[in-house]
Amino acid sequence: MGKKDANVRMSLQTLRVLESFLENPTEQLSGADVHQRCGIASGTLYPILLRLESAGWFVSQWESIDPSSAGRPRRRLYRLTSTGLRRASEVFASFNRGVLA
Amino acid sequence: MSQRSVTHWLIHHAARHAPDSLAERLEEEWLADLERRTPGVSRLRFAIGCCWATQVIAFEHQPSKAAVGTTAVGHTLIASADQSFGFISLRSSTFFLVVSLHIVLISGFMTALSHTHKSAVPDPLQNRDLPHSRPDTVPPPLPTPNLNHVIIEVPNLETDLKYEPDPDHSVTPGPVDEQLPPTPPTPLTPHIAKQVAGGPGAGFPDTVDFYPPLSIHLGEQGVSTVRVCVDAKGRLTSDPTTLKGSGSARLDEGALKLARAGSGHYRAATEDGQSVGSCYPLGIRFQLKN
Numbered sequence: 178m179g180k181k182d183a184n185v186r187m188s189l190q191t192l193r194v195l196e197s198f199l200e201n202p203t204e205q206l207s208g209a210d211v212h213q214r215c216g217i218a219s220g221t222l223y224p225i226l227l228r229l230e231s232a233g234w235f236v237s238q239w240e241s242i243d244p245s246s247a248g249r250p251r252r253r254l255y256r257l258t259s260t261g262l263r264r265a266s267e268v269f270a271s272f273n274r275g276v277l278a
Numbered sequence: 279m280s281q282r283s284v285t286h287w288l289i290h291h292a293a294r295h296a297p298d299s300l301a302e303r304l305e306e307e308w309l310a311d312l313e314r315r316t317p318g319v320s321r322l323r324f325a326i327g328c329c330w331a332t333q334v335i336a337f338e339h340q341p342s343k344a345a346v347g348t349t350a351v352g353h354t355l356i357a358s359a360d361q362s363f364g365f366i367s368l369r370s371s372t373f374f375l376v377v378s379l380h381i382v383l384i385s386g387f388m389t390a391l392s393h394t395h396k397s398a399v400p401d402p403l404q405n406r407d408l409p410h411s412r413p414d415t416v417p418p419p420l421p422t423p424n425l426n427h428v429i430i431e432v433p434n435l436e437t438d439l440k441y442e443p444d445p446d447h448s449v450t451p452g453p454v455d456e457q458l459p460p461t462p463p464t465p466l467t468p469h470i471a472k473q474v475a476g477g478p479g480a481g482f483p484d485t486v487d488f489y490p491p492l493s494i495h496l497g498e499q500g501v502s503t504v505r506v507c508v509d510a511k512g513r514l515t516s517d518p519t520t521l522k523g524s525g526s527a528r529l530d531e532g533a534l535k536l537a538r539a540g541s542g543h544y545r546a547a548t549e550d551g552q553s554v555g556s557c558y559p560l561g562i563r564f565q566l567k568n
Contacts, residue, residue, distance in 0.1 A: 208307065209314035219311075219327030220372075223304070224334040253307035 185232045187268060190221050194229070195265045198257045205254035207240075226255055234261030281322065285312060288325035292332040297339045304332070326379060330372055471549045475558055479512055479545035488536040489564055490528040499565050500524030502533035507557035512544035521559050533562040 185191065193215040198206065206214075208222055217225075229235045236258055240251040257265065289312065293305030308328050315321045490498075503522040507515045518537035523530045537560060547556035 207311060207314075209311040212311075213314075219308070219324045220330030220334070221327075223308075223328070223331040224338065227300070227335055228338065249313055250306065250310040252310045253303070 185229060185234065185264075188225075190215075190217050191225050191229070192268070192272070193217060194222065194225050195234075195268065198235075198255075199262075199265055199269070202257045202262050205256045207252040207254055209252070211255075229261065230255070232261075234258060234264060281317070285321045285325040289328050292325070292329040296332045296335055300335065300339075304328075304335075326376070330376065333372065472551070474548040476508060476512075476545050476547040476556055477558075477560065478540060479543050481543040482540045483536055483543075485536060485562060485564060488532045488539070490532045493526060493528045493532070493564065494566065497566060498526045498529055500526055500529050501561050501563045502530045503559050503561045504533050504537045505557060506537050506544065506560050507555070508541075508544040508546060509555040510546045510553035512542055512546050514538065514541040514544070515555060516557075518560075524564065529564050532564065536562055 194211055194217065197211050197214040198204070200214075208219070208226060211217070211226070212219065212222055226235065226237075230237055234257065235255045237253050237255045240254055242251055244250050286309070289308045290305060293301045293308065296304050308324075312321055312324055315324050493499075502520065502524040504518045505521045506518045509515050514537075518534055520530050520534060524533070546553040547558070548554065
């Protein structure tokens, strides 16, 4: 989906989303999970998730459950890619250097 | 319309305006995440946010704008304001859209609550002038009641009393009261009855037989007057009593015995020749012979 390893416009909300995933880089999170962790509203959260996915930082897939047996709809789960993990780490590293400098 | 249907309609409406490649996915994803929200205002805010997210996503996926929305990653935060809809930026239009939605919702709630508040709390009392209800024209006087000819109709009461004899004889006539006032004599035809007093009759006992022996020995003499009541046949109807003593109790007692012994031998009193019962004094003389 979209370009891979593209530049992403960084904002405070984007950094908070990335921070949520960096707590456990291998963990798959849904939009509701990210909202619970960072408290970003849906109107801002989902464009960020799609933007990061389009840039190749995230990959997403449907939850592997049977909605009829689970009694709930399946969720869209997002996970950091290796590129995304590397770029996110660079962003936070550069941000910390800029603030501490 | 329930809140659940409102939120679902908002999400469906938002996803329909997303790019075609993402519409179905976003609707399913948002509906799934909607279930994670607590029911109430949180779900409504989530659905409204999805509407806003659709606008942003659709704008970023436009070919001419897609390149503008991304900037190089620098060492500082970038607050881009390149996205705009003509004269008004996207951020400003979104802000006004959200503010308008809040105003509509708040006004809707206030309208609904004001109706409830008005029905629960009555209006304060207010003074107001009542219209002048007294008529200007004087009503005509009441007619004078006619009190001279009052006819009172008395119902005709008919007393039709019938005497029914008592078949069981449960009521027996009482004795005639002797104290009843006597009936007044008829003045028109005065009648003087010819009355003859009674007295000792044939076979009346001799006084000698009842002279007390001690009185004879002592020489006592005298007249004892007793009151006797006899019927039409000369019989005593009551015990004789002493009206006037002789001065000797023995002679008076002998006189009473003589009066009792003479019962049935008295001569009855008569009125107009008819024997009637009567009471009268009877003098009994005890006298010794020389």
